[in-house]
Amino acid sequence: MTDALERIHLQIMWDRLISVVEEQAQTLMRAAFSPIVRECGDISAGIFDLEGRMMAQAVTGTPGHINTMANSVRHLIRHFPPGEARPGDLWVTNDPWIGAGHLNDFVLVKPCFLDGEVIGLNACTSHLADIGGRSFGPEAADVHEEGMYIPPLRLIESGEINSTLMSLLRANSRVPVQNEGDLYALIACCEVGEERLADMMREFSLASLGGLSDHIIDTSREATRERLRSWPSGSWSNEMMVDGYEFEIRIAAHLTISDGSLTIDFTGSSPASRYGINCPLTYSEAYTVFGLKCVIAPDIPNNAGALEPFRVTAPEGSIMNATKPAPVVMRHIVGQLLPDAALGCLHRARPGSVPAEGTSVLWDLSLRGGFGIYHSSGQTRFALEMVHNGGTGARPSSDGLDATAFPSGVIGTQVELAESVAPLIVWRRELRPDSGGAGRHRGGHGQIIEVGSAENATLQIAAAFDRVTFPARGRDGGSNGACGTVRLSSGRHLNGKGEQDIPPDETLRIETPGGGGYGDPAARDPGLIAADLKSGLVTPAAARRDYGYRHGTASN
């Protein structure tokens, strides 16, 4: 075979591996139970070589899974050396510091065999609906109160399922049947991966993954380094204040680019919280690198090589590197804000290269009724997560996106479906005028949601909102986005975080934040201002105040 033809075969095999991990992800999504998995793609799947280097990974909805997995497999093969694995083995853990940052995320790793020889590994992660513990809100005092903790264990040994472990998992969940279904979906995902990997190796007459792995990882690493070399060398810092729970949180980021590598350190950031909004370092790393990669190398497939030039550090005990047994269940509240902090550094390195700050944190309405003291009141017992968002930051050459998830990639909830499965009435869900920060390019708008009980009963909310006190900031003269608000119809404000009641005669009114603006509002194209006035998303008063605009009139 000629060298040129060999190169084409390497490319085809690389493409094939990416297809195999997509198949794994589809298998998992298809059979999964957790609504968040099925509707939001809160999963990941990947293939690894025997050294635990990630060769390919499925592109799914949540950055928090995407990059943590690269670390999980390296951890697990220290517990279970692949050389000692037997066909039909499968390992599991939900350790937040090894896996994806909280106990709900289960990581499964399977050694893969070809003709009796172990040749690689595959892994998948998915969010299980309930693993015991307090379950609702971030109020647990430590990780042990947050649910059942599974250290690295054998879930399947030589094809024999660990029935003791399965019994324990069932007994420690409020929804044992769903959990078991989700675990079987994860197992199926690993099995598909092993089978398809073996098929590919037979088709291309490969006995080991070594050469292909080197090719993929070297090519991706070199391409990423090349991108980084096109950035200026040096160090830049950025600070961002966010709401936190019992205290306001400082996120301090220091970024250095030098000779094709990038390090970012969070020294100077706030210490860990006593509530479950802390991040294990692996999770902080996942979100930070995801945000950086979106700007620096979005098109380079995700694998160990593409991630290698990035390094993330944070002092032990800080909120970005909380240590066991800190509570971590709602770690995404801080994690999702890290891309904004990191991108702020890149803006200093190269102005005009990144968007303004956005809402970034999901505005999930985690509602329930009929629990606790309301259990016997006759009201319907339900728990529902309505997934919603605020606006994203304006871009250097275009407006931000209205009510759109970033960095998360989840799907928003439809009102009619929510009302079908829970005794709720949503009275309003529409965009929030004037919430996007003014600028040459305007921040994306937030939205207004009003929701109450359909049966005149008390509802409970586990609030986990941010950017209620501190807004998404504009860049380069752009204004800040509007802060979020959490209120009752009486006008009484609720806290942005924590478990609270909504009385039967009141509705909850949420206004999600707007994204920051970009550039001087005075430089905004008057045609765009007129269009905003026409749509009613910017009011005449705001147009005068923010843009000094006097010609237009609103259409209604």
Place this chain on the structure above:
Amino acid sequence: MRSGSHQLFSTLNTMSENAASQGRVRIGIDVGGTFTDVALETSDGRLETSKVPTTPRAPEQGVLTGIRLAVDQAGISGDEVRSVIHGTTLATNALIERKGARTALVCTRGFRDTLRLAYENRYDQYDIWLNKPEPLVPRHLTWPVAERIDVTGTPLEELDEAGVLEIAGRIRDEKIESVAIGLLHAYANPRHEERVRDLLLRECPGVSITLSSQVCPEVREYERLTTTVCNAYVRPLMARYLKALGDDLARAGICGPLLLMTSGGSICSLETAVSFPIRLVESGPSAGAVLAARVAARRGDARVLSYDMGGTTAKVCLIDDARPQTARIFEIARAARFMKGSGMTVRLPVIEMIEIGAGGGSVAGIDSLGRIEVGPRSAGSEPGPSCYARGGSDATVTDADLVLGRLEATSFAGGTMPLDTQAAAKSIRRTIADLLSMDVMTGALGISEVVDENMASAAQVHAVERGKILRQCTMIAFGGAGPLHACRMAEKLGIRQVVIPDHPGVGSAVGMLRAPVAFEIVRSRYMTLATFDAAVVANLFSAMADEASTIVRQGAGNVPLVEHRSCFMRYLGQGHEIEVPVSGGNIGGDERDLLQAAYDHEYARQYARNVPGMDVEILGWKLVVMAPMPDDPETVMTARSDEGAGSPRRLLVDPATGQMVDVPVLSRESLAPGAVFEGPCVITEGQTTTVVTASFHGRIDCNGYIVLEAREATPS
């Protein structure tokens, strides 16, 4: 528009009465982006085909030219035509190019931004620069009205009629042609939508109105509203076009009624098409899948992968037991690289297929990692691939196929269009080979391997998503480029049998002749098995059956109709429902156990296990009313004697080694049923070429189809 269409219907109804007793000839017409394909079938099963350029400004002209050509070839007269079945991309194009009617939306107060909020996501996880498609109806033409109906259909707030009258004033002021009405939970109770319609028609006679409770009576407001708005947006345009075409056909002496191909793989009457033009999108590809299904039925293939590759895209569809996989949701006008989520979502019956930006015209280049990438950009037909020598300089899949010996320069498109091999080689050298330090041949092989891998990978992921195993499937390949790439795709997918039907180059037009008249309705009515109410369900189905039968009779006349019922069920709390066929016609009485059993069976079939003890919820109910399928004609063989030995030869690449090997060139029309041949070879015919790789051998079966089987050991 209303008065106009009324006249149109009465004219055509008369025509269909006249026609019923006369002609036996049927004509299928597929208007594609580049070509208009016509297939004419005579009463003795003879098939005449024609291919003429599409006339985008007035598509009916191309249609008439194509019909005239086919009618002349067949030597028949217009009054022998029993029916004309038409598939058109006009509605799709109007949506892509945003050339529909000036449309307004009336929505429930508090929900003005449903279209813009959509799924609150970005269609590309890593792209922070993307913009989302603007809704078809801008915010200033989206008018809320006070009213509210709850999930059970009970009004919580009565309709504000004064508010509706105010909207009528705006419709006049803004010169609105078409109005979409989409109120919350209107699928559960259409009363408010119907009242808004009546008031608006009283105030603004002549305005076109689409109700969400009629177009898409299903739960999930975003999907119902986009479907409603898309329908409203294309409705005036489609009504005008269909009327013009009907008139032109009548003037040309074609007497049979005009029937329309739908995205669901069935045909409908003109009346239905004018009311629900959104159902006409993607009719060409769906007709292709219908063809593949009929080929599968005729051969008795239980599991089939239909593979249709044209100039711009490839379409892949799964067909079990001769029934194409269907879905109720898909996207039109994907803005970005055919990416999921970048288009407009519509919820209506559709033959489910995936479309990949991989066709003969797909352009090859080098990405930032030094890898060959192919598509989704296409060189189209103007200027087209470099080898067309019409000023194009892009290296395309067709250029690679030419260099690799799969296409012959002198016999492309029936010899009407000579290809320039030098130009093809030059473009591949310049844009691929030189940059990667390889020879032209290896560069060309790289292009074709990458495009084949892209298609195979998309097909494989799609099959897994649907729980199917491709290795067990027969591939049925057609479209201008399908037979060229079919064997290589099959090798990559582990598929061991490939079938190329007759007339593969005009597959969709032929498929239209094989589609039944049918109508599908889905209604949402939420219940769990624990709260199952048989009386409610019986009423629901009976109303749906009345509605669907009336519609089918418009197109099929007084023939016996068949009903299929099913429902969409899932375990409580699951994200995705599955369709469960309900046997025995009626659900009623105490048949909860029957439903539970049907669900358990179907769930286990799809996911290999059940989850005992979980309650099951039902989101929607589906009813299909269908007229009998048109009969397959007996095959008429026009083949001359078996040749084989002494056939001409040419050089063809072996993808495994990259070497050119000398292979025979067979002419399809010289191959009679029973003829056998060995790969590697190529089989040429008017509109396409079949490449048989070394790992396959083939024969012509009793239907005249090319059947290729993998040899025992599959080479890599």
